Amino acid sequence: MLTGYHVAVMGGDARQIEIIRKLHAWDAHVYLAGFDQLNGSFTECTDLDFSGPHVEKLDAIILPIAGTDDQGMIDGIFTNRMIALETDWLKKTPKHCQIYSGIANKTLKKIVKDANRDLIPLMDRDDxxxxxxxxxxxxxxxxxxxxxxxxxxxxxxxxxxxxxxxxxxxxxxxxxxxxxxxxxxxxxxxxxxxxxxxxxxxxxxxxxxxxxxxxxxxxxxxxxxxxxxxxxxxxxxxxxxxxxxxxxxxxxxxxxxxxxxxxxxGLPGLVAPKTAGNIVANVICGELQKSKRKVEE
Structure with a gap:
């Protein structure tokens, strides 16, 4: 379980929906950015306030499978707005905060490295x-x-x-x-x-x-x-x-x-978003649970 864990999910496609559901099933506190067109589908979630106290609580940030573009912007199909991922903002998160992404380009790697946070590119994993x-x-x-x-x-x-x-x-x-x-x-x-x-x-x-x-x-x-x-x-x-x-x-x-x-x-997200989302969600929740145990130790 991820009780007491604070996780932000930013942008992406239908695969992120399965990740959000899994995080709730594991009792995490979930913050959303880039899902304003879901029409209240996740009322139990909290809108992420980028300038508020939420940032200082985040144990993990989950980006779309595509990560960011070359300008560090995050896209999503459930919003008309682009989200900027910035080094100075990441520095406000706790030092143990982990950043999850499907793939990671040079821009994303630099942003996370400059913020001295851990980046986990999920598609690099064999499983x-x-x-x-x-x-x-x-x-x-x-x-x-x-x-x-x-x-x-x-x-x-x-x-x-x-x-x-x-x-x-x-x-x-x-x-x-x-x-x-x-x-x-x-x-x-x-x-x-x-x-x-x-x-x-x-x-x-x-x-x-x-x-x-x-x-x-x-x-x-x-x-x-x-x-x-x-x-x-x-x-x-x-x-x-x-x-x-x-x-x-x-x-x-x-x-x-x-x-x-x-x-x-990104064919999995187009043809089988539920299956593809569950694959990623299971891995992320497993890794977050390991991270939670380390923080508690």
Whole structure:
């Protein structure tokens, strides 16, 4: 339980709703910022007063999965206002206050570091990323079906990256009857792809491969789906970029070439917010309980 614990939840999407519910179930005192359009759905919560005494009570701050933008601003679908996360404001929180975020860019890392607080980027955790890959894969299948007029079964699929999401994508599309190739960089990755019964593609030599793929699924947050790849794709090809913004695809060239390319980060929050929210909520509450015990000691 988190009785007596004070937690602020700021901005985000429907996943945050599940986090708020879980915090209440664990008896935490919850402050909200960026939820003014929920029309009183959480009357037991308190609106966070950024200039009031609430700040000095906070044991934890929970940011959206996307964290902040490059200016340190927090967005949310339940408000029309952007929330600024500032170092001077964070310094007003107790020294043990922890900052939770899905991912963390350089701006967020600097803000928290300058305030001398602990930042916990949840998507860096293997357990969260693996659990999260389940709704991500389901959402990718949904997008693949919606945006094409051919079946996944029998199609040719290129997955870029064999991380926690890439591996789940490759395995699932293979099980659906697709002919799956996986672009990797390491010899260990090549061996793993071979062991999975799939076709390895050397990322370092990818420009030399024939790109006769129906689907290109990118998980690499770097410019890997470039013009030299896109120009070889068939006109009916679909690129789904699951990497964090701005993705790893040359979207301008894809549009010029007439190839449909869609950036779809945060798929779990779009297709299964309740499940995705529960995944994050369970981890956060577990970590907060550990932190609470340390503070009490």
């Amino acid at each position: 969260v990323a693996i659990y999260n890959s389940i709704p991500t894969v389901e959402g990718t299948i949904m997008m693949a079906i919606q945006h094409t007029d051919y079946t996944i079964h029998g199609s040719k699929v290129l997955v870029l990256g064999l991380g926690r999401v890439g591996m789940s994508l490759a395995r699932t599309f293979h099980q659906l009857g697709a002919k799956v190739s996986v672009a990797i960089r390491s010899d260990a990755g090549k061996a793993r792809v071979f062991e999975m019964g799939l076709t390895p593609v050397d990322m370092r030599e990818i420009d030399s491969y024939a790109m006769d793929f129906d689907y290109v699924l990118n998980t690499v947050p770097a410019p890997v789906v470039n013009a030299s790849i896109i120009k070889k794709l068939p006109s009916h090809g679909l690129i789904l970029d699951l990497a964090s913004k701005p993705g790893g695809t040359d979207f301008r060239y894809a549009e010029k070439r007439g190839i449909k390319a869609i950036l779809v980060p």
